[in-house]
Amino acid sequence: KQEVTQIPAALSVPEGENLVLNCSFTDSAIYNLQWFRQDPGKGLTSLLLIQSSQREQTSGRLNASLDKSSGRSTLYIAASQPGDSATYLCAVGSSSNTGKLIFGQGTTLQVKP
Amino acid sequence: EPEVTQTPSHQVTQMGQEVILRCVPISNHLYFYWYRQILGQKVEFLVSFYNNEISEKSEIFDDQFSVERPDGSNFTLKIRSTKLEDSAMYFCASFKELSSYNEQFFGPGTRLTVL
Numbered sequence: 001k002q003e004v005t006q007i008p009a010a011l012s013v014p015e016g017e018n019l020v021l022n023c024s025f026t027d028s029a030i031y032n033l034q035w036f037r038q039d040p041g042k043g044l045t046s047l048l049l050i051q052s053s054q055r056e057q058t059s060g061r062l063n064a065s066l067d068k069s070s071g072r073s074t075l076y077i078a079a080s081q082p083g084d085s086a087t088y089l090c091a092v093g094s095s096s097n098t099g100k101l102i103f104g105q106g107t108t109l110q111v112k113p
Numbered sequence: 114e115p116e117v118t119q120t121p122s123h124q125v126t127q128m129g130q131e132v133i134l135r136c137v138p139i140s141n142h143l144y145f146y147w148y149r150q151i152l153g154q155k156v157e158f159l160v161s162f163y164n165n166e167i168s169e170k171s172e173i174f175d176d177q178f179s180v181e182r183p184d185g186s187n188f189t190l191k192i193r194s195t196k197l198e199d200s201a202m203y204f205c206a207s208f209k210e211l212s213s214y215n216e217q218f219f220g221p222g223t224r225l226t227v228l
Contacts, residue, residue, distance in 0.1 A: 031213040032213045032214070032216075034216055034217065036219075041224075042221065042222070043204060043219050043220060043221035043222045044156070044204065044219040045219075046216050046217070046218065046219070049214070049215075049216040051213040051214050052213055053213070089156065091156070093213070097168070097211065098144070098161040098163070098168045098169040098211075099144050099146075099161065099208050099211050099217070100146065100158045100161050100169060101146075101148075101156075101158065101206075101217060102158065103148075103155050103156040103157070104155065105154070105155045106155075
């Protein structure tokens with residue numbers, strides 16, 4: 001059974017700092033991995049998707065990497081801003097034929113001005 | 114840009130009552146999902162739906178739950194007799210096709226409160 005873990009659970013950094021969020025998964029047979037952002041009480045906004053055959057994806061100040069063999073993904077945020085404060089969720093596309101996502105518990109980021 | 118919509122945004126109900134949560138997926142998407150997130154916990158998969166039938170369901174999705182795509186645009190989740198522990202945020206998602214380069218799009222969620 002696929003398990004997804006995110007470390008740390010919470011992170012507080014000063015504005016401008018670069019930071020890395022970690023995601024690990026137990027079954028390497030995935031077909032993709034998505035990173036989401038969730039603001040308090042709100043829905044899920046997709047940030048990046050990495051296919052299982054890819055090593056990384058970039059969007060603006062965000063860079064996500066994937067190492068399937070070790071069951072790890074990282075989300076790198078460059079030059080953090082207070083507006084980046086949110087919970088970041090990692091979700092693994094399972095190897096089933098249904099496309100369901102298995103989520104980690106999230107990392108809550110606070111960027112202080 | 115196309116988006117997944119959900120109604121209502123917040124539903125309050127009494128324990129034992131039936132509720133129907135509604136979703137309108139993106140129009141050319143073929144795969145539909147319900148997830149839920151109990152306050153402070155992980156987002157959990159409930160059910161996937163393709164070609165007018167359930168393709169997978171989790172252990173949570175017991176006989177109290179059902180899904181339907183009644184008219185080709187709406188996708189509904191029905192909870193027949195709500196329990197206190199059904200209180201959660203329910204997210205609908207849709208997926209164009211089963212491919213590693215396609216991302217799932219999520220709706221804004223319905224917050225269900227069971228009293």
